[in-house]
Amino acid sequence: MNLATNTKIRMTRQRQQILDHLSSVKTHPIADELYQMVRQQMPRISLGTVYRNLEILSDSGIIQKIDVGGTQKRFDADISNHAHIRCVKCGCVGDLDVHIDVDFEDAARKACDFEVLRHRLEYSGICPDCKDKKAVLM
Amino acid sequence: MNLATNTKIRMTRQRQQILDHLSSVKTHPIADELYQMVRQQMPRISLGTVYRNLEILSDSGIIQKIDVGGTQKRFDADISNHAHIRCVKCGCVGDLDVHIDVDFEDAARKACDFEVLRHRLEYSGICPDCKDKKAVLM
DNA sequence: ATTGTATATAGTAACGATTTCTATTATCAT
DNA sequence: ATGATAATAGAAATCGTTACTATATACAAT
Ligand SMILES: [Mn+2]
Ligand SMILES: [Mn+2]
Ligand SMILES: [Zn+2]
Ligand SMILES: [Zn+2]
Numbered sequence: 001m002n003l004a005t006n007t008k009i010r011m012t013r014q015r016q017q018i019l020d021h022l023s024s025v026k027t028h029p030i031a032d033e034l035y036q037m038v039r040q041q042m043p044r045i046s047l048g049t050v051y052r053n054l055e056i057l058s059d060s061g062i063i064q065k066i067d068v069g070g071t072q073k074r075f076d077a078d079i080s081n082h083a084h085i086r087c088v089k090c091g092c093v094g095d096l097d098v099h100i101d102v103d104f105e106d107a108a109r110k111a112c113d114f115e116v117l118r119h120r121l122e123y124s125g126i127c128p129d130c131k132d133k134k135a136v137l138m
Numbered sequence: 139m140n141l142a143t144n145t146k147i148r149m150t151r152q153r154q155q156i157l158d159h160l161s162s163v164k165t166h167p168i169a170d171e172l173y174q175m176v177r178q179q180m181p182r183i184s185l186g187t188v189y190r191n192l193e194i195l196s197d198s199g200i201i202q203k204i205d206v207g208g209t210q211k212r213f214d215a216d217i218s219n220h221a222h223i224r225c226v227k228c229g230c231v232g233d234l235d236v237h238i239d240v241d242f243e244d245a246a247r248k249a250c251d252f253e254v255l256r257h258r259l260e261y262s263g264i265c266p267d268c269k270d271k272k273a274v275l276m
Numbered sequence: 277a278t279t280g281t282a283t284a285t286a287g288t289a290a291c292g293a294t295t296t297c298t299a300t301t302a303t304c305a306t
Numbered sequence: 307a308t309g310a311t312a313a314t315a316g317a318a319a320t321c322g323t324t325a326c327t328a329t330a331t332a333c334a335a336t
Contacts, residue, residue: 010303012313031294046315051294053313067207071323072293085252094252098245104259107236114223114232114263121242121259125252148332150284169323184286189323191284209294210322 009060014038014045015053019077022063028074028084028093068093068122087127089134096123147198152176152183153191157215160201166212166222166231206231206260223261227268234261 009015021037022029029037035050054075058065066074068086074093083096104119126134147153159175160167167175173188192213196203204212206224212231221234242257264272 010312012303014314044315046317048295048316049314055295056313069205083246085246085250085254087252088255094250096246096249098242098249100240100242100245102238102240104236104238104261107238108221108223108234108261108263111234111236112223112232113266114225114261115269116223116261116263117226118263119259119261121257123242123246123252123254123257125246125254125256128251131253148283150332152285182286184288186287186324187285193324 009056014042014049015057017041017045018050018053019057019062022075023077026095028066028076030072030074032072034075066093069124083121083123085123085125087130088124089126089130092127092129094127147194152180152187153195155179155183156188156191157195157200160213161215164233166204166214168210168212170210172213204231207262221259221261223263225265225268226262227264227271230265230267232265 017038018034021034027033031051031054032047034054035045035047038045038050054063054065057063058075061079064076064079066076066084068074068084070086070091078095083098084093085096086093098121100121104121105116108114108116108119155176156172159172165171169189169192170185172192173183173185176183176188192201192203195201196213199217202214202217204214204222206212206222208224208229216233221236222231223234224231236259238259242259243254246252246254246257
């Protein structure tokens with residue numbers, strides 16, 4: 001299951017907490033980070049519940065799962081179309097509103113025999129914090 | 139260690155086989171697929187050796203490790219700058235020579251506080267084989 | 277060709293992220 | 307309030323990848 005389903009989902013206390021916490025941050029947390037956040041309010045929640053709900057919420061199109069390399073998937077309550085940049089030093093992920101006026105899919109259609117569906121633009125670099133740390137060491 | 143190192147590496151029989159097999163295909167195989175290929179010639183090679191050598195070869199800049207989503211990393215003996223497209227049905231990965239005349243890094247620099255280093259453009263779609271299979275079912 | 281030594285190997289165990297399993301509990305349309 | 311269905315906690319399992327270790331190999335110097 002990968003696209004948004006139109007099945008209505010039950011709103012459990014756990015699911016609501018996960019969604020609330022994810023909505024309140026701009027950091028693109030991994031599953032375990034959300035687990036730690038929600039545990040403050042619900043100490044008995046299980047990590048499996050966090051994983052399952054993140055899956056259900058992203059399948060429903062309410063949040064998005066993002067894969068910017070590295071070993072862990074990240075999650076974003078902002079489902080608008082925007083790019084991401086990952087810090088090669090600390091692994092943090094930031095938003096990036098680049099608007100490049102190019103029809104990417106169309107360009108790709110001319111270059112292969114696939115039925116082109118979507119594209120993803122991802123950046124890597126060094127975040128402000130890590131830039132500062134580097135400066136201190138010099 | 140992530141960038142090309144200038145340390146010279148020993149050429150073992152195992153390493154040569156892995157490199158030869160990878161160079162002979164255009165399929166962007168995963169580690170286990172290369173393991174199966176090399177096993178035809180060297181039945182005693184261990185999967186750990188395949189993983190270690192793929193790491194060493196990509197650190198040396200001789201091959202590239204590519205991450206196009208999904209759970210497994212893929213490898214490519216073609217180190218030229220080109221994009222990839224992944225089939226959402228079967229997971230196969232194809233090459234894509236799209237040349238979009240845009241300074242991606244520069245566009246990103248204006249949109250965030252990161253020191254922008256590089257970008258990656260990735261596509262997903264349906265490969266020719268899976269298009270045919272779908273047609274047969276209709 | 278022989279040697280020395282740093283590096284690589286096979287085989288196996290460990291790891292870490294994610295998924296699956298199952299008995300119990302909660303949601304929500306009726 | 308009831309009951310059908312979906313969700314939960316907690317634990318075990320899965321799977322890609324990495325680490326460990328005793329033995330073997332590559333290769334530069336002799
Ligand atoms: Mn975002
Ligand atoms: Mn390629
Ligand atoms: Zn950073
Ligand atoms: Zn396909």
